[in-house]
Amino acid sequence: xxxxxxxxxxxxxxxxxxxxxxxxxxxxxxxxxxxxxxxxxxxxxxxxxxxxxxxxxxxxxxxxxxxxxxxxxxxxxxxxxxxxxxxxxxxxxxxxxxxxxxxxxxxxxxxxxxxxxxxxxxxxxxxxxxxxxxxxxxxxxxxxxxxxxxxxxxxx
Numbered sequence: 782x783x784x785x786x787x788x789x790x791x792x793x794x795x796x797x798x799x800x801x802x803x804x805x806x807x808x809x810x811x812x813x814x815x816x817x818x819x820x821x822x823x824x825x826x827x828x829x830x831x832x833x834x835x836x837x838x839x840x841x842x843x844x845x846x847x848x849x850x851x852x853x854x855x856x857x858x859x860x861x862x863x864x865x866x867x868x869x870x871x872x873x874x875x876x877x878x879x880x881x882x883x884x885x886x887x888x889x890x891x892x893x894x895x896x897x898x899x900x901x902x903x904x905x906x907x908x909x910x911x912x913x914x915x916x917x918x919x920x921x922x923x924x925x926x927x928x929x930x931x932x933x934x935x936x937x
Contacts, residue, residue: 796881796923816918846928856917870900881923
């Protein structure tokens with residue numbers, strides 16, 4: 782199955798799992814999205830300013846799969862007036878709506894550079910404290926995904 786094709790299953794298990802994770806994270810630490818870079822955040826900033834992000838512990842990092850391949854998310858931030866690309870296989874779910882449209886935050890390994898070739902390449906042998914939130918969020922259609930791997934809860 783290619784990422785661009787809609788799934789016709791009645792039970793959207795990836796959507797269901799991500800919605801459950803988002804709900805659980807909100808119960809433990811109810812916060813705003815915490816995303817520094819997203820369409821929603823940009824609109825808020827334009828209209829009324831940005832509320833401060835919170836330090837929400839208890840994040841369940843996830844890996845999403847498109848067909849048999851792990852999904853590599855890409856985002857861009859501005860650091861020191863320069864564009865900086867972030868590519869990762871590891872995400873934090875921020876929200877899931879009733880249509881299985883999700884906002885996910887890209888997670889990265891502190892100090893890592895370059896494009897990871899696989900989730901294991903990205904995570905293998907790193908200290909859990911090196912996993913960091915980027916504040917970069919992307920919006921995805923969960924109907925494009927067929928599998929999810931949930932990592933153990935971490936504090937970010």
